[in-house]
Amino acid sequence: MIIKAPPFPQPQTGPSLLETAQNRLQVGDVTQAEYCCRRFLPDAPANPEALHLLGLIAFQAGDTARALLAFGRAVAVRPDHVRAHANRAGALQRLGHHEAAHQACLRALALDPALPALQQNLGALLRELGRAEQALKAFRRSARLAPQNGAAFHALGNALRGMGRLDEAMEAYQRLISLHPAAATAHGNLGVMLQFQGRLVEASACYARALAIDPSYAEARSNLGLVQLLTGDLAAGWVNHAARWETGDRAASRRDFPLPAWNGAPLAGKKLLVWGELGVGDEILLAGMVPDLAERGIGCVLETAPRLVPLFARSFPDVEVVPRTAPPDPATGRAELAAHCALGDLGRRLRPDFDSFPRRPAYLAADPEKVRVLRARYRAEAGDNLLVGISWHSANPDHRDFKSAPLELWQPILELPGITFVDLQYGDRSAELGAVRRKFGVTILRDALIDPLADLDGFAAQVATLDLVISISNTTVHVAGALGIPVWTLLARQTGFLWCWFTEREDSPWYPSMRLYRQRTAGDWTPVLERVRGNLARLLAAR
Template identity: 35%
Template sequence: MNRKERRAGAAGGNRAAAADPAAPLLAQGLALHRDGHAAPAEALYRQALAVRPGHPDALHLLGMLACGAGRFADAADLIGQAIAGNRTVPDYHANLAFALHALGRYEEAESACRRALRLRPGLPEAANTLGNALMARGRPAEAERAYREALRGRPAYAEAQGNLGAALRALGRAAEAEPVLRAALAALPGMAEARLALGRTLADLGRTEEAEADLRAARAARPDHAPTLAALAVTVERRGRTAEAAALQGRAIALVPDDGELWNLHGQSLLRLDRTAAAAGAYARAVRLCPGMAEALTNLGSVRREQGDPAGAAALHRRAAAARPGYAAAHVNLGLALQDLGDAAAAEAAFGAALTHDPAEGAAALNRALLRLRAGRLGEGWADYAGRPAGPGPALPEWTGGDIAGRHLLIRREQGLGDELMFASCYADAIARAGRVTIQCDRRLIPLFTRAFPQAAVQRPADDPADADLHVRAGSLPRVLRDRLGAFPPRPAWLTAEPQRVAERRARLADGAGPVVGIAWTSWRSDRTRRAAYTTLDQWGPLFAVPGVRFVSLQYDGRYDELAAAQRRFGVTIACDPADDLANDLETAAALTAACDLVVSVASAPGELAGALGVPVWRVCAPDWTHLGTAVRPWFPTMRPVPPPPGGTPGDALVRVARDLAALAGARR
């Protein structure tokens, strides 16, 4: 029994037996109740009611027995009858609040707590339950005050201390929450809710290994507690175990199938597992359960867009934005769907709305930048591009233009290898303007960049440029140096391969008078969002049918099984040396690329490397923002884009490539 029950029993037992003939029965029942003998205690309480119908203490104690048995509706009814008989007992109101909270009637529970606290200010149990009701109603700041009031009344109140820790975490004060939760668990190790809150807090602090251990301990105490399963799923997801996270979410959903938040989280995990249809089903279930859940609406919209339904996606994103005004992500996703529908003006307005609601929304700035750059609006586009998400950088001023003669400029790498190669076309111009330049780049590019830019120091991103005066991200250089199409220099190349290696590769590849053609057909990043930009090697049959061509694989991730299957199927030889590590040894990749007469590539790093080396390259891709509103890619003078036919795929474009390759090979012969 808890303290509230003891106080309630004492209130009845102090009455003189002559004045209250039910008092001896209540006293006997209370003693049994305290010792855990619920059935005989209940019998005595009911005898007391028979002796004195409507006895408030008897009704209250019967209500507490119902609470202990988990019959909270009965408890609320019985304690409510007790209050009707005597409204002046604070414990009645506090225990009614406990039952109402257990029933999910949080607003009524809050009111009952406040009545108890008016009757007895600082009553610890009432203040603690008030905090719980406020937390359930999404008011953690008020809950914190309530829990602190409970602890002032009883400093050793471990439950209130654990609840305070959970409130601090909900307020984003994880570092403050951790010691509070640890103290609560030291006093009462079996508090599963506090253990759960500690696990979540450690996850918030990025200490996922510790978080997982605490959450597993919480799960061991309550194997079928859905919130613990869901929190554990989030933690193992962060540790890269998405399949396990999805399984945990599935178990939690089996326990609480009407929890829309869980369905939404499950959809996110399923999507990461590339189970798009299942993710769509999970998001749709979340929307049915919670029609106003903006996250589920916009998540479902994003999947519908991936499934080729931009109109349906746009409708869902609009519902999400209406459900939560100011939800920037919904406006970003709406803009992407409208862009797919060909309504560039409406898409730009949607991105603008996202930035109005949240000026720091980097995805909105980036997508509006790409839309404007795709249209050839370089000035506006580069200005937006500067607002793209950025990682931590040095404590240096950023170069956004102006005279930097005599200054030491640090150029910082960003994004993928292909982007780094493209933006490196600006490095020579930056070097010409600055007094000194340090280039930070992918470690694999250091030999190539050192040879290409001898006036600059080239280093890894982790190295410290000790005396730099200012910095610039590589992708921000075009804002200063490529603000118009006329600012793109006609230089055919800015990288060179090591000459001796190139000569060796050419000697090995020479085979008659036909051209040597390097090919790259896909990317290791061929996930669900990028798959449509790539091809399979089976689609290259028309090229392999062109006579007199010597093919060589530039595919950096090997794919030797695919190569072997294609050679068997098409009766063609595709040169490939498994000893070459084209992913990590870019000097070898550059030499092999430079030994080719032509490179045919999808939109991936081998094509960018070919363009940077000045090798003729046919890039099989739909027009994207890097075309800057033109039919070419101004960054790469030797590159020729080959777009798919209207409504087609990159695989469809290979038919045209094969025809042009046949003409090239014929001319060579």
């Protein structure tokens, strides 16, 4: 945030060159503003206000390096120039010099600690430096100093949201709404908080209010679509969620092929280019619609994450599977292609309601030779025990704190006899595995030759060897469900953005082999794991 210079006092004989320069800058006339400022400087080359204004002009013109130089000259001439120090911090931040920007901001605050915008700038810098608690303190000070400033509460709400303190974030957004009831983004952000907490009716109302104020507000429309999908209104949900391609985060990741978007019509013998989006788990989930295209007589080229190419190519033998690369694979530019479609947008055409789910037992196929080798290895270790794969941690920064179920809580399950547990967790979790071994006397089988992150085809073969998978919501459950392996998925209460599990269901229309175990109270995994233990004990008894 650039802190503008205060208006100059009105001269007695008409505007000065410096005042004219400032006035022109305020109306966006950067060229004329710089012209006036440079005409003024020869007569007063050390005037700190002129040097500061020249920095503002350069910053607005996008020349950050020149702005930084001008702000530096201003503070050299006048070391107590608060706004020049503050704006020098802004220029350093734009150039990526965050620590230097932090120091410049502290220098400005030493001169004027009661300037709300400075506290807000400090908070933004501290967030980028990963100092969340310090940033939060700065945002709180900004809000206290300017209790009528909506921007302060917007920044505070965003900081709290990023730290997972959703109730406090809601209070900040509600304060912002009280100050600016016609601010669409305030209603949209409050809706996000409510959606995270599973308060879907209230979230929908917030999005509706935001869209009534600003019908072009793509984030609100996309999130409304997620709520509709989650609650089973699939037809409307797919349509509204398509607005995600107009949001800042997703617009940059959209694949812009020189083809028309598919409208669901037959392609007269030509093929459809389908391209994956989001993460690997999402691509596996949505790839369940690819066989539907063949059933409709539509051939396709599927562009996907490179790690998924071997698995998808084996599973969809009638589809040409190519890796997502830059520039795109030549196969994506063939003349036989008539249209393109994101994997998620296939749902609008192929999954308009729950009756349209085909209930396929499986649609992915693991490498049979890899499965044979791994099964022999694991059976040598497990004997006649039930082979159960487990995964308990999410690396997703938006969801990991509530999705993850710490391994030490699994004690009632891990101590059941007649089971050999196989670690399906990606990443290094050796500390947790060691703690379980020491505390509970349980050794969980870890296959060092399988890397779920680097070798998804090998990971699919590993999952295919198992009798059962028990996991939180992550890529593991999508792999197991798509392979048709029995899988019990542990769901946190805050599933407001994990739309694919819908609400209240204990089954998944995407994966017939899946059973859902939902938290009834946010953060409380104990009853969930007790239900899993009971069902697992009954499964063992039935064997």
